[in-house]
Amino acid sequence: LEFPTRSPTAATTEPPTVDPTAAPTGVPTAGPSAAPTETPTAAPSSAPTAVPTREPTAADAYDLYIAAEYVMSNVSSSNLQVIAADAVNVMHDIERIIEKGYVDQERILIGYSDFWVRIIDVNGYAVADMNEFINASTLTLSSQILCNTAECDHLLRKGDQDALSRLATIDLQSYFADKEAVNASQQTVTLSVMFMSTQSSLINPQQPPQSDPTSVPTLSTSSPSAVPSMPPSNAPTVSPTAAPTRFPTVEDAYDSYVDAKYAMSHLLSSNVVLMVEDAVNVALELERMIEEGYIDQRE
Numbered sequence: 420l421e422f423p424t425r426s427p428t429a430a431t432t433e434p435p436t437v438d439p440t441a442a443p444t445g446v447p448t449a450g451p452s453a454a455p456t457e458t459p460t461a462a463p464s465s466a467p468t469a470v471p472t473r474e475p476t477a478a479d480a481y482d483l484y485i486a487a488e489y490v491m492s493n494v495s496s497s498n499l500q501v502i503a504a505d506a507v508n509v510m511h512d513i514e515r516i517i518e519k520g521y522v523d524q525e526r527i528l529i530g531y532s533d534f535w536v537r538i539i540d541v542n543g544y545a546v547a548d549m550n551e552f553i554n555a556s557t558l559t560l561s562s563q564i565l566c567n568t569a570e571c572d573h574l575l576r577k578g579d580q581d582a583l584s585r586l587a588t589i590d591l592q593s594y595f596a597d598k599e600a601v602n603a604s605q606q607t608v609t610l611s612v613m614f615m616s617t618q619s620s621l622i623n624p625q626q627p628p629q630s631d632p633t634s635v636p637t638l639s640t641s642s643p644s645a646v647p648s649m650p651p652s653n654a655p656t657v658s659p660t661a662a663p664t665r666f667p668t669v670e671d672a673y674d675s676y677v678d679a680k681y682a683m684s685h686l687l688s689s690n691v692v693l694m695v696e697d698a699v700n701v702a703l704e705l706e707r708m709i710e711e712g713y714i715d716q717r718e
Contacts, residue, residue, distance in 0.1 A: 481535065481565040483619040485574065486695045489517060491558040491591070493607040499553055501598045506549040510538045513560070516594060517610070520587035526577040534566040534574065559613065571619040580612040614688055620696045681709060 491513075502509045514536045521527050521534075539561045541549055566574065592606035694701050 482567055482622060483565070483571045484622050485564040485566065485571055485619050486614075486616040486692055487536075487562045487564055487612065488614040489560040489562060489587075490611050490613045491560065492556070492609050492611065494556050494558055495607060497599050498595050498606075498608050499555075501595060502549065503553050506553070507546055510541070510546045510549075510560075512594060513591070513610075514538055514562075516587050516590045517562075517583070519590060520583040520610075521574065521578060523586050524577075524579055524582050526579065527573070528577075529570050529573055533570045534564055537563050537565060539563060565622065566619070568619075575617065575619070578615075580615065584609070584611040614691065616692050616695075624697075 517536045518531055518534070522529070522531060538546060540546065541553075541558050541560055542555060543559075543561075564571075564574065587610040588608075591608055591610050592603045595606050595608060596603040
């Protein structure tokens with residue numbers, strides 16, 4: 420019988436030199452990503468300040484117009500610079516702002532395509548010529564509101580001019596603030612209604628046929644009754660108030676002229692309406708009245 424030559428290998432003399440993988444050496448160096456360190460650099464953009472667009476509209480889509488005058492007051496030098504830089508398009512934008520002032524009224528039931536505000540002149544000058552004269556803190560916008568019968572009647576009956584002034588002023592200030600890149604609270608410009616006709620007028624009234632201005636009227640000689648022998652029995656008892664007519668006259672019949680200026684003062688709004696409705700013929704009648712004023716003088 421044989422025995423092992425050596426005893427079994429001795430037991431381990433010491434425990435493992437290190438523990439299993441060590442625990443984390445410390446807390447995380449930083450917490451989870453922090454919330455944004457600062458507020459956004461600017462507040463969200465506000466509602467668009469651009470004026471409303473409208474459906475394409477032709478002037479001949481309407482039969483009538485309402486004469487109106489709007490006044491822009493407290494116009495600043497920076498406002499004037501915006502206007503002067505692009506007068507035609509700025510006036511078009513202001514037309515849309517005025518239209519919006521009507522459409523946004525609670526009692527108004529028509530839309531942008533039902534009428535058209537047109538600015539005819541500003542302080543008596545054509546819009547295209549504004550770059551040459553604009554230097555005023557008050558601008559008078561002589562305008563026409565084009566519409567058809569039902570829509571014109573609706574605007575005249577339901578339109579609130581105070582509400583229009585309030586609404587249009589808010590949009591006008593926002594418009595210039597956007598153009599000038601400033602806050603609307605810095606704007607002082609306002610818009611108000613100075614005059615609005617109480618009735619609509621035909622855009623193209625039918626004119627009676629006109630005789631040839633170069634021909635001299637003659638009496639027919641075909642019958643002795645062409646010239647009445649007596650005045651008619653129902654002749655008017657007072658002279659007519661219409662402006663006197665005159666023989667057709669051409670300008671080259673005279674070789675000299677005298678400069679003159681006449682002023683009409685204390686005009687009523689109804690006077691202005693008549694002049695706006697038929698300016699050319701009214702001016703011709705005023706010429707005849709001035710001539711009659713000279714002829715009727717007695718030495």
